[in-house]
Amino acid sequence: MKCLLLLLAAFHSDAFTLNRCVPRASTTSLYAADGPPQYDKFQATLSEAEKVGEGSFMLHIDTEDVVEYEPGHVLALEMEAPNADGDDVDSKTSEDAKQNGGWMRGPYTVSRSTDKSIDILVKVVGEKSKLFSIATPGTPLRFGGKFKLPIVEGIDTDTTKRVVLISTGVGVGPCVGAIEKAIEQESFPPIDLIASYRTEDEIVYKDHLEKLQKEHADKFSWKAIITSEQGRISSTADNLRVLTDTNFKSGLEDTHYHLIGNGQMVSEFKAGLQAAGVKDDKVTVEMYFNHKAEIDADAVSRIAAAAALEVAAVPQ
Template identity: 25%
Template sequence: MAILPSALLHIDDIARDTVAVHFRKPDDFQFQPGQTISLTLPSEAPDAPPLRHTFSLVSAPHENELCIATRVRASPYKQALTRLRPGAELKFSGPYGKLTPPADTSRPLVLVAGGIGITPCVSLLRDATHQGSDRPIRLLYSNRSPAQAAFLEELRTLAQRNPHLRLLVTLTGPADGAWDGLRGRIDAAMLRQALQGLDAPQCYVTGAPAMVEEIRARLAEAGVPDDAVLDESFHGY
């Protein structure tokens, strides 16, 4: 697959220890919502090995720039990324990935995301809302705290704009008295709430590997067939 040139536009803080990285979209680049790219950073030394990482695109296809989001860690890649300044030359390949909308536009979609696993879901929901899709969509999103919940306010806005989208958010850590959402780890009851009333939904599960494995098992217990579940594990995020 071809390596495409790009350039950094800006980096924004969007949640605790989490940034969104915006970069130029090549004119001939096309992708589907929910897909990923492999992003290569400029070398900091002539003999340094290239730094590459795979990210889900937050952007929707209709948008005129590309965006990924990531937790900031102590890894060489993440530290080099946060040191970049606008105009830095980037390269990427893609798109990759299978978390794209079902071809049958009437088939419901259930998205289950933990932490920064929300990124492909944002792309899917931006696209569905922009397209005016009448596909029933449920999003069940888990974080430790509101401060760590990337894109939460945007997701609430999308749910207001899209009458076919229902947003369920749960916190696994402490929250102040103003929090009126769900509490605790995603369990069978929450999944039943997300699945309720939907006919043969396609389910996408994104997050840490242990969370993905647990949710797949709970979906199987709820009667969702294995071929109706796609997942993407986020390692080292």
């Protein structure tokens, strides 16, 4: 059986910062016969699968053990397949469930966490995510592993005057958790969230974000891009004005960008920001899917031009 570390790496092709999650009890340490140890598995229970947007559900999970996760960490989440051999799900999930004692599993990004709870935002795109979304309170779950660098931890606050979070779809989940953490820190730089959705109905946590913006106007602002109406963020120069249309002033050298969601968006923005002169340590990324999508050179050029306007936005 493949080590799930390899499964996670396949879903998240950028290098992980790997840390061990070590709750205090109720663990089962599993080892691969032909490789390194697998992640320890910890017991949990679904508190609620809350619908927070069209097709998007926040899984509120109660853990049996004390955990230490932050928004942006990636973990492996497991739930029993409808029957022991996993035949009620798609072939890939079924095969993996058969090799995992009848438990479906996959890599998911933490949206927020307390010492005994974890929230994970999922989009219904297949049978496995559908089963998570319709699971009832009390459903047993298992989880383990701790991968990737948390969003807030990846930002150097000493050299950053503004943070721009750019997300597609459920990539907004970890961004919301990171925003909630950041506004509690007096010295954390202000944040602009640019969240992209296909339709208006898919917007996640709209009321919550509006409330945060109203209560913390000096620390946080957000905008939604509806691609079915406006096209992708990078599709026009007008759309890309959201990068510099802000009350929070900064320059090219002291703006940090976090890109999360569709791999094409992440790759194009990463390339465009690099072309504009943004330093590598000012760009952090996480791809959810579409890792191998071809980059649109015109989109990269538009992004570079828009980001370069950051310099003009700084008062002289």
